[in-house]
Amino acid sequence: MSTITPKIHDIYKQVVARNPGETEFHQAVAEVLDSLGQVIEKYPDYADHKIIERICEPERQIIFRVPWSDDKGNIHINRGFRVEFNSALGPYKGGLRFHESVYLGIVKFLGFEQIFKNALTGLPIGGGKGGSDFNPKGRSDNEVMRFCQSFMTELSRHIGEYTDVPAGDIGVGGRELGYMFGQYKRMTNRYEAAVLTGKGLTWGGSLVRTEATGYGAVYFVDEMLKMKNDSLEGKVCSVSGSGNVAIYTTEKINQLGGKVVTLSDSGGYIYDEKGIDLELVKQLKEIERRRIKDYCDYHKHAVFKQGGNIWEVPCQIAMPSATQNELNEEDAKMLVKNGCIAVGEGANMPTTPEGTKVFLNSGVLFGPGKAANAGGVATSALEMQQNASRDSWTFEFTENKLHGIMKNIHKACYEQAEEFGSPGNYILGSNIAGFRKVADAMISLGLI
Numbered sequence: 001m002s003t004i005t006p007k008i009h010d011i012y013k014q015v016v017a018r019n020p021g022e023t024e025f026h027q028a029v030a031e032v033l034d035s036l037g038q039v040i041e042k043y044p045d046y047a048d049h050k051i052i053e054r055i056c057e058p059e060r061q062i063i064f065r066v067p068w069s070d071d072k073g074n075i076h077i078n079r080g081f082r083v084e085f086n087s088a089l090g091p092y093k094g095g096l097r098f099h100e101s102v103y104l105g106i107v108k109f110l111g112f113e114q115i116f117k118n119a120l121t122g123l124p125i126g127g128g129k130g131g132s133d134f135n136p137k138g139r140s141d142n143e144v145m146r147f148c149q150s151f152m153t154e155l156s157r158h159i160g161e162y163t164d165v166p167a168g169d170i171g172v173g174g175r176e177l178g179y180m181f182g183q184y185k186r187m188t189n190r191y192e193a194a195v196l197t198g199k200g201l202t203w204g205g206s207l208v209r210t211e212a213t214g215y216g217a218v219y220f221v222d223e224m225l226k227m228k229n230d231s232l233e234g235k236v237c238s239v240s241g242s243g244n245v246a247i248y249t250t251e252k253i254n255q256l257g258g259k260v261v262t263l264s265d266s267g268g269y270i271y272d273e274k275g276i277d278l279e280l281v282k283q284l285k286e287i288e289r290r291r292i293k294d295y296c297d298y299h300k301h302a303v304f305k306q307g308g309n310i311w312e313v314p315c316q317i318a319m320p321s322a323t324q325n326e327l328n329e330e331d332a333k334m335l336v337k338n339g340c341i342a343v344g345e346g347a348n349m350p351t352t353p354e355g356t357k358v359f360l361n362s363g364v365l366f367g368p369g370k371a372a373n374a375g376g377v378a379t380s381a382l383e384m385q386q387n388a389s390r391d392s393w394t395f396e397f398t399e400n401k402l403h404g405i406m407k408n409i410h411k412a413c414y415e416q417a418e419e420f421g422s423p424g425n426y427i428l429g430s431n432i433a434g435f436r437k438v439a440d441a442m443i444s445l446g447l448i
């Protein structure tokens, strides 16, 4: 950590000691604390109230057993998590991730980032996250259903419209949320729509929620470019991943005149110099649940690089939209060398701290995940608003709201970076803007 004061460094050391082995959580904490030195100097109240120490300690951490049986009758035991991190601004809000890599350290890094991201949206939502080390990939619908029912049987004790409102993340989409909502409804005998977001459109979901994270990330990049009198028009873009975020990032880039030439999954990446055929990708990934390499069966001119490094493809805009730490220092150097001018993080913490430094030092516009990908959770909050008023808004109305929210987030980050003497540093700006909102609320609410 660079600009960190000795006092903040001590807090960081304590976090590491109290949460051993949780490396992703340490990384997320270091990144935020690194931005707070000047804030603590300028506003000594935060230190007096021990806000940083309190914000780094989750309000509640829940770990539970999730037993279920597969189609052959074999029994499996997974582990479920929900970390209710901070509720100063509203009920805990954040997704559930189902992936074999999930353990407490991943859930805590995501939950910690979610506090600041949610604060940036300006909407009344606290921060939380959850998930399981269960991987739905390759499982039948019935297996996924049994897992989700078992998971929700325990989770249902801890959530609620005014308490904690989960949603999707990696491995959790409409199918999983449907099974979980069904089980919650059955157990509680309540059609409590706002207990989960990302719901299907026929049972309480919001238009634009599916598209929101990707669309929002592109809007954020567009705002950064506007500050430089530039735009996405004619830009070659590299997007990683091929899930919900990557697909709708690609769609919005296309709408704004850019051209996406890559997508990827854990097997490798595809390169289509003519621009990705998004309808085909939607069919393969959203409907048939297939691998991205199958794209090349339909477009012979496109290439699939098995195990290849997607960041070797020259592009002007890079949008890492797969997972944490997918873009490292070497990748960042390669992107800069190949003419990359802007990066928008669609995923959570996809760039390593060393990679981030390369971008900042090279003057590349860098939109950090907690600001750039906040459109997803912001639209979840809009879903909660519609549920509360038993209303459903049109696509256009909802998308306009999302666009306005992304513009505001960009503005808040930009202004905070200026106020604290680092114009254009959106990392500093987002951390400070998010932190101050939560910190001020925590002070008002007293020592709780």
Ligand code: GLU
Pocket (backbone or CB within 6 Å): 093, 094, 095, 096, 165, 166, 167, 168, 169, 197, 348, 373, 374, 376, 377, 378, 380
């Ligand atoms: N998992 C998403 C995120 O990282 C969305 C969370 C939500 O909609 O609650 O922000």
